[in-house]
Amino acid sequence: MTSLSLPDTRMLIDASRVPLDHGRTITVTSPIDGSHLAEVADATAAQVHDAISAAERAFVSWRKVSGSERARLLHRLADLIDRNSDELALLETTDNGKLLRETSTQARFAARNYRFFAGAADKLYGHTVPLDGWDTFDYTSREPVGVAVLITAWNSPMQLLANKLAPALAAGCTVVVKPSEIAPLTTLRLANLVAEAGFPDGVVNIVTGGLEAGVALTTDPRVGRISFTGSVATGQAIGRAAAGTLVPVTLELGGKSANIVFEDADLDRAVTGAVAGIFAAGGQTCIAGSRLLVHDSIADIVTERIADIARRIIIGDPRADTTQMGPVASALQQERILSMVNDAFVDGSRLLVGGGVPDNPSLPAGSYVQPTIFTEVAPESRLAQQEVFGPVLAVTRFHDEEEAIAIANGTEFGLASGVWTKDLSRAHRVARELVAGTVWVNTYRYSAAQAPFGGVKRSGYGRERGLEALDEYLRTKNVLIDLSDTVRDPFAIKA
Structure with a gap:
């Protein structure tokens, strides 16, 4: 090494x-x-x-x-x-x-x-x-x-x-x-x-x-x-x-990017994309898919599958091959993330996974935060509107395409977004309506030197x-x- x-x-x-x-x-x-x-x-x-x-x-x-x-x-x-x-x-x-x-x-x-x-x-x-x-x-x-x-x-x-x-x-x-x-x-x-x-x-x-x-x-x-x-x-x-x-x-x-999962999506790929969007790099990316918008008909199964993965994420020394999530970048950033997690309860969001510091005495004394998932997150709540810049996912349900687009566009940010669907027409239609510099379809957190970003x-x-x-x-x-x-x-x- x-x-x-x-x-x-x-x-x-x-x-x-x-x-x-x-x-x-x-x-x-x-x-x-x-x-x-x-x-x-x-x-x-x-x-x-x-x-x-x-x-x-x-x-x-x-x-x-x-x-x-x-x-x-x-x-x-x-x-x-x-x-x-x-x-x-x-x-x-x-x-x-x-x-x-x-x-x-x-x-x-x-x-x-x-x-x-x-x-x-x-x-x-x-x-x-x-x-x-x-x-x-x-x-x-x-x-x-x-x-x-x-x-x-x-x-x-x-x-x-x-x-x-x-x-x-x-x-x-x-x-x-x-x-x-x-x-x-x-x-x-x-x-x-x-x-x-x-x-x-x-x-x-x-x-x-x-x-x-x-x-x-x-x-x-x-x-x-x-x-x-x-x-x-x-x-x-x-x-x-x-x-x-x-x-x-x-x-x-900054960003408060929406990852939108429609009812016809390939769920294996969508779940993996959602995990990559928020827990990769400890959520410390401006393109983090920190808002997961899921169609009512599949919301429970998608959320639980993501939660199951989040509960099993290996947190530890980022230099180790087995580690899946390391620390956040500083003690100050850790404090900020945990403060915003506490604020989420005030807005009525329901904590499903995480919400604190890992209970693992073998971890070194670094700046670690648990993978965290909140459900029942109202689109107008602080958790859905403010950038956390950490491993915190806000899950919101939607009923139809029009509502999904409205929720996705309903923040002050417009950096990135994701769309998960097998319907080619829907993919182009939704991509056209999303107010964001980047729209990923059936993938997330994909970068290329040739592709403009902003x-x-x-x-x-x-x-x-x-x-x-x-x-x-x-x-x-x-x-x-x-x-x-x-x-x-x-x-x-x-x-």
Whole structure:
């Protein structure tokens, strides 16, 4: 088995590691057992300014690097991630508590994203524009926005960074990355791989820290794009800050996704999909299928089958092959989840499974929560409306297709949804009506580098992955050339 190797935890600014100021550090602990892992910098506004300046300087030459050369470097980075995937996966599991087999898959998927965007780096085509006049020539070009600030969450640092960094570099941007202070270690390890891949100095900069660093990153007018993954409240704060400098923002925020099981569904597949949607990764995914909407005629059997699986889920050390659910990412997150579980009783929901901390003395002193299922959850209740970000499933019955769609759309979120049916017409009909950035049919929690991902409503805006992600880091320039030899009337617009 790969042994844990902790990375250099110093920030990366202009290809140099910044010495830690031990008066300004953040402690990183493992949610598996609460053990101390590392100290990382709590960056000052001045250090953030330096990182943006480094990226700004590097952009002058990086923007002129050919697409084929950017592609070569991205392929090289992907190869290095694959080569070091076991180390990266173990580091991420230790840092945020996700299953090792999950983080192993995410490491390989991150590499796939870098390869996908490497293939697009030399295909950033503009187009010619046919104008009404014969004596004018018009064309567009797609150009990088400049310095991109990339802020990631703690639940999937490797993959979330790949969603942002791969298209930003392919587009020709330089970047300043800030990982969550809760789980920053794989991002800091990536700094070495970026250097080994051969990216020029200052193209990728990494800062760590809390509020001061975040404010400095999101209020600097030199930034060309901010991309953030995290909570709605923080996304709103970033949006307000960016509005002051008119910097465009990509926001991938929360979700309260509905997994809808119709009466004609393949129940074996639907039950498995429901379990995957909420208990995989301990429910700590923005796409978690935290609301299970089940047709009246099959609600009892579906709910009990899911409950039976939930009661038998093996909770433990996420590094063990037999473990099916590890800890949540922090003691603070554990406390928040349990608080929301307690609130569910107030709204009249009925607890079917779980609802607390595992009663297992053999578990280490980490941040563990039982798989939890509530039934009889009213669509307007807090449990059905607010994101828990933990292994808590809210089950609601519906009578017909129209009601299912109304309940599914009846939240402030719109990130993802699932539809389980054998009826092809119904699948297309319901998918068309659901207000969500992603609709899965007869599957759930399926990701692809080629498929665009993002939300609507309070789940955010903009897209990651897919060719659409490149548009977040490019702007269109129009060039119009008058080919005639005539002198125009200076007091009338030419059109």
